[in-house]
Amino acid sequence: MNPHSNEPLPPQFMGTLAFLPPHAHGNRSLTWWGMMGIVAIESTAFVLAVATYFYLATHSRVWPPHEARPDLFAGTLFTIVVVLSGVPNYWLKRAAEAEKLRQVRIGLVVMSVAAIVLLPIRYYEFVGLHVAWSDSAYGSITVTLLGLHTVHLITDLYDTLVLTALMFTKHAKGRRFVDTAENALYWNFVILAWLPIYAVIYFAPRLL
Amino acid sequence: MSASSEGIHDGEWLSEGETRARLDRTWDQGRGLYAFFATVDHKRVAKRYFVTAFVFFFLAGILALLMRLQLARPDNGLIGPDMYNQIFTMHGSTMMFLFAVPIMEGLAVYFVPLMCGTRAIAFPRLNSFSYWVYLFGGLMLWVAFALNIGPDAGWFAYTPLSGPGYSPGKRVDFWAQMITFTELSGLAVAIEIIATIFKQRAPGMALNRMPLFLWSMLVMSFMILFAMPSVMLASTMLIMDRLVGTHFFNAAEGGDALLWQHLFWFFGHPEVYIIFIPALGIVSSVVSTFTRRPIFGYPVMVLALIAIGFLGFGLWVHHMFATGLPRLGSSFYTAASMVIAIPSGIQIYCWIATMWQGKPRFATPLLFVVGFIVIFVLGGLTGVMLASVPMDLQLHDTYFVIAHFHYVLVGGAVFPLVAGAYYWYPKVTGRLMNERLGRWNFWTFFIGFNLAFFPMHYLGLAGMPRRVYTYSDGLGWNGLNLLAFAGVLLIGISVLLLIINLVRSRKHGALAGANPWNAPSLEWATSSPPPTYNFRHIPLVTSDNPLWEHREQLPVMRGLSVDKRELVLTTVLDAKPDIREPVAKPSIWPFISAIAVGVMFIASIFTPWAVVFGAIPPAIAITIWFWPKGDPGPADEDPEP
Numbered sequence: 001m002n003p004h005s006n007e008p009l010p011p012q013f014m015g016t017l018a019f020l021p022p023h024a025h026g027n028r029s030l031t032w033w034g035m036m037g038i039v040a041i042e043s044t045a046f047v048l049a050v051a052t053y054f055y056l057a058t059h060s061r062v063w064p065p066h067e068a069r070p071d072l073f074a075g076t077l078f079t080i081v082v083v084l085s086g087v088p089n090y091w092l093k094r095a096a097e098a099e100k101l102r103q104v105r106i107g108l109v110v111m112s113v114a115a116i117v118l119l120p121i122r123y124y125e126f127v128g129l130h131v132a133w134s135d136s137a138y139g140s141i142t143v144t145l146l147g148l149h150t151v152h153l154i155t156d157l158y159d160t161l162v163l164t165a166l167m168f169t170k171h172a173k174g175r176r177f178v179d180t181a182e183n184a185l186y187w188n189f190v191i192l193a194w195l196p197i198y199a200v201i202y203f204a205p206r207l208l
Numbered sequence: 209m210s211a212s213s214e215g216i217h218d219g220e221w222l223s224e225g226e227t228r229a230r231l232d233r234t235w236d237q238g239r240g241l242y243a244f245f246a247t248v249d250h251k252r253v254a255k256r257y258f259v260t261a262f263v264f265f266f267l268a269g270i271l272a273l274l275m276r277l278q279l280a281r282p283d284n285g286l287i288g289p290d291m292y293n294q295i296f297t298m299h300g301s302t303m304m305f306l307f308a309v310p311i312m313e314g315l316a317v318y319f320v321p322l323m324c325g326t327r328a329i330a331f332p333r334l335n336s337f338s339y340w341v342y343l344f345g346g347l348m349l350w351v352a353f354a355l356n357i358g359p360d361a362g363w364f365a366y367t368p369l370s371g372p373g374y375s376p377g378k379r380v381d382f383w384a385q386m387i388t389f390t391e392l393s394g395l396a397v398a399i400e401i402i403a404t405i406f407k408q409r410a411p412g413m414a415l416n417r418m419p420l421f422l423w424s425m426l427v428m429s430f431m432i433l434f435a436m437p438s439v440m441l442a443s444t445m446l447i448m449d450r451l452v453g454t455h456f457f458n459a460a461e462g463g464d465a466l467l468w469q470h471l472f473w474f475f476g477h478p479e480v481y482i483i484f485i486p487a488l489g490i491v492s493s494v495v496s497t498f499t500r501r502p503i504f505g506y507p508v509m510v511l512a513l514i515a516i517g518f519l520g521f522g523l524w525v526h527h528m529f530a531t532g533l534p535r536l537g538s539s540f541y542t543a544a545s546m547v548i549a550i551p552s553g554i555q556i557y558c559w560i561a562t563m564w565q566g567k568p569r570f571a572t573p574l575l576f577v578v579g580f581i582v583i584f585v586l587g588g589l590t591g592v593m594l595a596s597v598p599m600d601l602q603l604h605d606t607y608f609v610i611a612h613f614h615y616v617l618v619g620g621a622v623f624p625l626v627a628g629a630y631y632w633y634p635k636v637t638g639r640l641m642n643e644r645l646g647r648w649n650f651w652t653f654f655i656g657f658n659l660a661f662f663p664m665h666y667l668g669l670a671g672m673p674r675r676v677y678t679y680s681d682g683l684g685w686n687g688l689n690l691l692a693f694a695g696v697l698l699i700g701i702s703v704l705l706l707i708i709n710l711v712r713s714r715k716h717g718a719l720a721g722a723n724p725w726n727a728p729s730l731e732w733a734t735s736s737p738p739p740t741y742n743f744r745h746i747p748l749v750t751s752d753n754p755l756w757e758h759r760e761q762l763p764v765m766r767g768l769s770v771d772k773r774e775l776v777l778t779t780v781l782d783a784k785p786d787i788r789e790p791v792a793k794p795s796i797w798p799f800i801s802a803i804a805v806g807v808m809f810i811a812s813i814f815t816p817w818a819v820v821f822g823a824i825p826p827a828i829a830i831t832i833w834f835w836p837k838g839d840p841g842p843a844d845e846d847p848e849p
Contacts, residue, residue, distance in 0.1 A: 004721035006638070006735045009762040010224075011745045015411075017776050018217050018767030020788045028786055030330050030403050030777065037399035037433060045437040048474070052441075052456070052467060060462045133454045137462035140454035144445070162831055171836045175790075 023175045025097045031175075035182045039189050042152065046193050049148055050200055053141045057208055064131070064138040064205045071128030075202045078121045079194065085114040086191050093184035099177045101167070108164040108180065111187065115157035122150055129201075142201055149197050152190050159183055218745055219766035227744055230770040235327075235740040237794055246794035248332035249740050250317050253339050255636065257314025260343055261307050267350070268302035269703060271295050273696055276660070280693040282681040292677035293360035294379075298353050300363025301383060304479065305390045306346045308621055312486040313397040315628065316425045318636065320401055322731035322738060323422055325410030325747040327775040328791045330403035331396075333798045333833065338396035340802030345389020348810055352382040359383035362675070364476060365446065367457035367468040372450045381450060381813045387443040388809055391436040398432035401425055408775060409783045410730065411765055412749035419729045420503060423510050424489025427517040428482050434521065435478035442471035452816050466531055473524035481520035483617065485513060487624035488555055491577050494627050495559045497727040498574040499566025502753055505558040512551035512558075519548045529597050530604040538597045545595035549588060556581060571725075572646030576627035579654045580619055587615025590665065605675075608668025614661045626653070626706065633710070634724050638736045639717030645709045652702035660695025663688035728753035733762055746776055749783070797833030804829045 026032055057063040092107030125146060131139035163183055166176060218227050237247045247253070275295055278287040287295065321329045329335050352358055359379045361370040370380045405426050409418070445456040446468065455461035457468050496503050503509055525533065525541040559581065568574060590612040594600050603609060626649070634640045672685050679685055723732035732755055734743050745764035751757040765785065768774045773791035778784055808822030 004719065004724070006719070006721050008722055008734050008744060009758065009760070011764040012758075012761040013220055013745075013766045014748045014763045015765050015785075016217075016219070016767035017411075017746065017765050017785050017788060020767075020776065020785055022788055022790065024787050027780070028777070030407055030789065033403040033407060034331060034399055037402060040433045041395055041437050044434050045441055048438050048441050048471065052445075052471070055467055055470070056456075056462065056464060059464045059467075065462055133448070133452065135461075137455040137458065137464070140445075140448070140456050140463070144448075144454070158827060162834070166835070176836075 023178055025178055025181055029178050029182070031178050031182045032185070035185055039186070042189070043193070046148065046197065049141070049145055050196060053145065053200055053204065056137050056141055057204065060137070063208045064142075065136050066131055066138070068130035069205050070125075070130065070142070070202050072202055074121055074124040074128045075198055078118060078125060079198050081114070081118055081121065082191050082194055085111065085118075086188065088114065089184050089187050089191075093181050096177045096180035096184065099173075101172055104172075104177065104180055105164075105167055107184075108160060108167055111184075112157070112160050112164050115153065115160060118153060119157075122146075122153065138205075145197050145201055149190075149194055152193065156183070156187055156190050159186070215769050215771040217767045218770050222770065224744070227770055228739075231741050231744060232739065234769075234771055235773060237740055242796065243794065245799045246336075246796045248328075248336050248792055248794050248798075250321055250329035250332060250335055251636075251738065251740075251742075253335050254314045254318030256339055257310055257317060257342075258636075260339075260346065261311035261314060264302050264306040264346055265311070266703070266707075268299050268307060269700070271299040271302075273700055275299065276689075276693040276696040278677065279679070279689050281690065282679055282683075282686055284678050287677060289677045290360065293675075294353060294356075294358040296675055297359045297362055297383070298349075301349065301359065301386065302346075303617075304363060304483075305386065306342075306349070308483045308617070309394055309479070310342055310390070311625060312428065312483060312621075313394060313401075315486060315490075315625075316401050316428070317397065319632065319731055320404050320422060320425050321408065322635075322734070322742055323419055323729050324404060324408050325413065325730040325733070325743060325749065326404065326408040327741045327743060327746075328773070329400050330408060331400050333792050333795055334396050335400050336795075337798035337802050338393040338400075340799055341389055341396075341805060342393035344802060344806040345386045345393070345809075348389070348806075349382055349386040352379070357382065364472050365443075365468075366472075367446065367449075367465045368459075370446060370468075371457055371465075373458075375450075378813060381447055384443040384447040384450075385809050385813055387439055389806070391440045392805075394432050395436050398429035398436075401429040402433075405429075406780045407777045409778055410747045410749050411776065411778055411783055411785045413778075413783045415781055415783075416507075417749060417752050419489075420492035420506070420509055420513070421489035421729070423513050424485050424487075424492070427513045428485045431478050431482050431485070431517055431520060435475045435482065438471050439475035439479075442468060442475070445471075447813075451813075466528070469528050469531065470524070473527045474521070477524040477527065478520045480613075480617070481516055484620045485516060487580070487621045488513065490624040490628040490631075491559060491580060493727075493729065494573045494577050494624075494631050495562050497631070497725050498571060498577075499563050499568045500726075501562050501566035502728075503558060504561035504565065505554075506752075508554060509558050512554045515551040516548060519544060519551070523548065526595055526600070529600045535597075542595050542597055546592055549592055552588060556585065571630075572641070572643060572650060573627040573631040575647065575650045576623050576630070579650060580623035580627070583615055583619030583623060583654075583657065587612060587617075587619050591616060603668055605673055606668035607664040607672045607674060610674055611661050611664035611668060614657075614664075618657060618661075623653075626650075629706075629710070631725070632731075633713065634717075634720030635731055635736050635738070637714055637717070638720055639713050639715075640720050640724060641709050641713040641717060645705055645712075649702055649705045649709060652698055652705065656695050656698025656700075656702055658695070660692045660699060663691050663695075667692075723755060726755075728756045730754060741773075795833060797829055801826055801829040801833055 088107060088110045092111060095103035095107055129142055131142060133140045133143040163180055237243055237249050278284050357379050359382060361375055361380055365380060365383055368374055405422055448454040449456055455463040457463045457465050492503050522544040526545045529538055594612055630641050630646055667685055667688050670684060720736050722735050730747055733747060748763040748765050750763055774788050775791055776785050777787040777789045779786055804825035808818055808826060811818035811822050
């Protein structure tokens, strides 16, 4: 070969890629890796926000600096509903991986409803904190923790609504099932991320 | 055989000319203004990163020149204190956030897919989006500076100085939102790089055959994932303290100013390694090619990279020794800071061993690598000194620290980057850079750098503090400050030589050919510059240094479509072929989404409601971006922004 040629080396064909499938689920898909990257980033943000909570708590003489504690009712109700939503979510994920369109449609509608139901409960959680972000550092971090989780809730609700609409069109096939399954995976993250935040917001002020 | 229901595949049945013609047609990114904004070719996007980051490097360099000019003689009245504060803040912020990290990301965006032997980057539209977000963040900061509302609280913006009480106005808000822009962009690139390296390596390129450059970019991306959320969270808290009255850093209401330092340095220290680790990858590529030897101790080098990645997260408190932390805690961070010298030292010894075994050819890239080794080792030595608390307390906030981190960062990142520029320029442009000019470039840079920064060690020991806009006569600092100015002038000349070389060689450089350096890795297996689809056929990797092993013919796989954009996904560990993955077409929507996001970020400096209502346009734009177009074909993006 001429060393200064700009032509690539001639090919020596060794095998074929022609019979590989065009998509697959779980960690074989790129979507899964993208989702895991997002989960890693957001988990880090949650962990650091919780660390901030305890940093501020341990650097204050009284914690919380107010009489009122967050109301347990709305927060606990939210926790029960969000954990229960894991059941249809699991079912939806399985249906998406099996690429069963009818079940996927039902599952997506159920999950959209579940996320919508959670919003007013979340509203009462904010009311029941009995503290504003501008009252004290305790108020700032408590509202921020709840706000961070709410952003995830709203984002995933929006994603789910878009996907639901999509799965009722002609595009509902192939790779869109992968998207649905990964969206269900993200909802699992929304559920799991909530549990430590629930513990911190509602029980840390009572126990510290 | 050649044609199936799914169209035509590459293979023996198609002539090379026919294969090329079909792939050119299929992967065409279009021409004209629309195509300019819609392109998803990772190489085109990466070139924008190179140019943009280099422009920011040049601008921040001019600021450095102005600072040295101001300090060249005592009691100088050229620049006032307020402007001087803006200048050093802009210099640091631009170099760290708008030059060093983005240019490393750009390098990854260009070369990771090529070294993996794949046809595109993972999530190509997200890649286009991240570039625009980075550009808008940088423009916002520099427009603010041009309007004399540039940030002035230092590149790490310590509270309470940066808080609402001591920094009224919008200056620090622009800084905080610039962080949001650049970190969003950086996080997106990190996801693309991880997915590309894990899932798109050419068949046969098992993890233990990956070039060290890919390992370094992988470690960098993971560090980004876990470090950058910290500064995004912190800058969001800061801007909330400033704009809506939260009290995170307000001691009067139960907040804590040191919280800022913890969150900032939990990002800020890994940030140094986010810049430095890719440079290690460049150095390994250059050393191997110019000594004609595989890198000595490959497994140890990989472990050292990963060890630096982990240890980099355990050092942040050594930036805070002067804040009065408990002594026991300080000892731990002293130990950790010293321990990280071990994997760094291992890397240096392995390169020296490689050069020792081989016959080094001292072309410009290798010269810059040797310059890197000398300067970085000096910076490492002062690093070990600063890791010790008693010394740090003496030297904190003096010019000794300035000398240390310029030796580490310029030595550890800029020298390797210039080496990489000379090394990969022929791949990107098809032409070689001028060697003679390259030698001048190296010696002016090397001498200028040491003239500028070595005296600062002494200035620091003699008590000269950082961030003073002037000093009195008679303190014994005059001569060395003047010398430092001369050094910076010489660096300026060197950078001009580099620019001349970069621009001139584009037209007049010698034609390079596919593999001008006789290098071993896959980016050299395709023509220079590579076609949009990178490789005519997907390479099959059967050894650690494929192009040294195969000099007449390259083993490849047949069977990808030549009429549709496709690449092959492989398994994470062994890179066994797994899926034929469709690749996204060009789209204008990432650009529009980036504009919408930019409007939201900038508006939120002026009203918190922008976060609520400003979120609607990006949501719409991203939905259209994601929504499948035309026939219910496959090929689309991640639903998440």
